[in-house]
Amino acid sequence: xxxxxxxxxxxxxxxxxxxxxxxxxxxxxLSSKGILSTKILPVPSDVVMAGVELIRSGELFQHLLISFxxxxxxxxxxxxxxxxxxxxxxxxPIADRIFDTTIQMVRNIPHLAMIPxxxxxxxxxxxxxxxxxxxxxxxxxxxxxxxxxxxxxxxLIEMGRVYGLRSWLLFWQVVLxxxxxxxxxxxxxxxxIMWLTLIVAETISADSGIGYMAMNAREFMQTDVxxxxxxxxxxxxxxxxxxxxxLERKCLNWNPNYQNL
Amino acid sequence: MxxxxxxxxxQINGVxxxxxxxxxxxxxxxxxxxxxxxxxxxxxxxxxSTLLRxxxxxxxxxxxxxxxxxxxxxxxxxxxxxxxxxARLLPWKRVIQNVAIGxxxxxxxxxxxxxKQVGLIxxxxxxxxxxxxxxxxxxxxxxxxxxxxxLLLLDEPLGALDALTRIEMQRLIERxxxxxxxxxxxxxxxxxxxVAMADRVVLIEDGKIAMDTxxxxxxxxxxxxxxxxxxxxxxxxxxxxxxxxxxxxxxxQST
Numbered sequence: 202x203x204x205x206x207x208x209x210x211x212x213x214x215x216x217x218x219x220x221x222x223x224x225x226x227x228x229x230x231l232s233s234k235g236i237l238s239t240k241i242l243p244v245p246s247d248v249v250m251a252g253v254e255l256i257r258s259g260e261l262f263q264h265l266l267i268s269f270x271x272x273x274x275x276x277x278x279x280x281x282x283x284x285x286x287x288x289x290x291x292x293x294p295i296a297d298r299i300f301d302t303t304i305q306m307v308r309n310i311p312h313l314a315m316i317p318x319x320x321x322x323x324x325x326x327x328x329x330x331x332x333x334x335x336x337x338x339x340x341x342x343x344x345x346x347x348x349x350x351x352x353x354x355x356x357l358i359e360m361g362r363v364y365g366l367r368s369w370l371l372f373w374q375v376v377l378x379x380x381x382x383x384x385x386x387x388x389x390x391x392x393x394i395m396w397l398t399l400i401v402a403e404t405i406s407a408d409s410g411i412g413y414m415a416m417n418a419r420e421f422m423q424t425d426v427x428x429x430x431x432x433x434x435x436x437x438x439x440x441x442x443x444x445x446x447x448l449e450r451k452c453l454n455w456n457p458n459y460q461n462l
Numbered sequence: 463m464x465x466x467x468x469x470x471x472x473q474i475n476g477v478x479x480x481x482x483x484x485x486x487x488x489x490x491x492x493x494x495x496x497x498x499x500x501x502x503x504x505x506x507x508x509x510x511s512t513l514l515r516x517x518x519x520x521x522x523x524x525x526x527x528x529x530x531x532x533x534x535x536x537x538x539x540x541x542x543x544x545x546x547x548x549a550r551l552l553p554w555k556r557v558i559q560n561v562a563i564g565x566x567x568x569x570x571x572x573x574x575x576x577x578k579q580v581g582l583i584x585x586x587x588x589x590x591x592x593x594x595x596x597x598x599x600x601x602x603x604x605x606x607x608x609x610x611x612x613l614l615l616l617d618e619p620l621g622a623l624d625a626l627t628r629i630e631m632q633r634l635i636e637r638x639x640x641x642x643x644x645x646x647x648x649x650x651x652x653x654x655x656x657v658a659m660a661d662r663v664v665l666i667e668d669g670k671i672a673m674d675t676x677x678x679x680x681x682x683x684x685x686x687x688x689x690x691x692x693x694x695x696x697x698x699x700x701x702x703x704x705x706x707x708x709x710x711x712x713x714x715q716s717t
Contacts, residue, residue, distance in 0.1 A: 360550040362538060363518055364605070365564035374563070378554040455554040455589050 243425035248432070251425040260414075265433070268399060268410040271327065272437075275334025276395050283339040283391075284384070287346025291380070292372070304343065312336040313401055325406040330399065337398035338391035345387025349380030381452055382459075389445040396438050469497035469645035470530050470541060470613035472517070477526035478669075479512050486512045488669035489526070499639060499646045501656035503701060504666040510649045513666070514615050517647065518542050530613070543611035545619040549598035551590040551605075558586035561605045569609075576608035577601070579638060596627035600634070607638060614639075616648040620655065632659055636681070653698045657690065658683050663697060673700055 225245055231237040232244040239247070255261035286304060290297040312333060323329035353376050361375040403412020411430050418426035453459040472494040479487040486509040494500050504510045515521045517528060519538040528535045530542075551560045562573035577583045580600040590598060599619055606614055616635070620628045636659055639646050650656050656663045657677055665673035675697065679690060 356546065356548065356550050357552060359520065360544075360546065361563070363520065363542070363544050365540060365609070370564075374555075375552065378552070381554075453554075455591075457589075457591050 247425040248428050264414045271330045275331045279335030279338035283342030287343045291347045291350025308340045330402045333402045334398045337394040341390040342387040345383045349383030353379035385449050392441040467496045468643040471496045473529040477523045480524045497643045499661045501648045501660035501663045508666045509669045510666050541612040543606040544615045545606045547618045549602040573608045576604040580604045613645045654694050
């Protein structure tokens, strides 16, 4: 009884990985038999070897670190600005009247369209990447924070007022927790944009980072390193998403919709 | 236990409330003694909920004045608590934290006591969403009473409950009202509930007080009693606007 329960658990955990593993095996077979040219796609085992080699030389870690740093700093700056604007526009109608139209106009410019301008401003330095990431994550967080604040149950706010909660306490105990599910949706969405922006920015103009590593490898026809870079981005995307999920479970544990994820 | 004048002495003089061209309240005069239990009945849209919001200080009257303990009210009245039709518990706070809302940390024992009084102390650590509708309303009642209000406003708090839970809640509210001595204002459209619980039943019709009947039955009240049933019938007919001698076509609302 106990044993079958255990194997059921394992099966459940394994099922999502079956398809990726199968694809890898077929790919390995096709490449090693020469059906698939290594100029188009490298052999998976070569990608692993390239990874091992780059880890050994310390190069990978260096590029990883710099990409991470850009992502996080950009996210923090853009996220804070988005959160702040969302909060004040959601809480104070006067702020909304002053800022919202402008924000909506800027929001509709694809932030990647600013790359030429950003290169003119900052060259290919760190500021350029951080700026682009910040500009990318700002709006999803802004929009979702604003929406979250606006959709807080008015009945609960009224209750809070009757029960003696004033300004700051009312915000902290009623408005913010009520808006949090929506804010976290914004965070999750923004994390996706963060990687996307970083990849584009590093690929076009950089002298370090994963994107640079990929572009550099392209010049030397190292398809294995190019592929490794792409896989690393996929891995980071997954990690960021898991972190956001964890945050949701942690912050929204009161919500039955998030309890059994 | 409490002094006989613990409850709020409420005076409402010539209160009117207009929303644009709509005159919801057209001159309400009502005096409620400290510790009195008054039920306000009326059809939906008669303005009874609006009156309650004015008394709580959530809205301001267009004309007239409301005095609590002979003082003119300004803004939200801190000695008032409302029990809403929907429990309005904060889903992100545990039951005990919901009861302790707006209270200082050192007052937590008061919240625990209130939760004990409604018989839910063993659910203190639960999230509100696991409770049944009746339990949620009991938590809401505990929350309302935890801070020892002098005036409790009940805005159809039992409307959504099933018959048995409802009677149980009515008894609980009546008991706690007797123990604590607050003034209670119950809005309901259930005439039987009004007669079972209140010292006085006030009918609001077209934004005015159309009837004000004292209920003199001794407590605890026997609902099966013929005099009780006759009074409920009489008030119900008055609410429906029927003549005294025509038979009631509307079945009595079951509780």
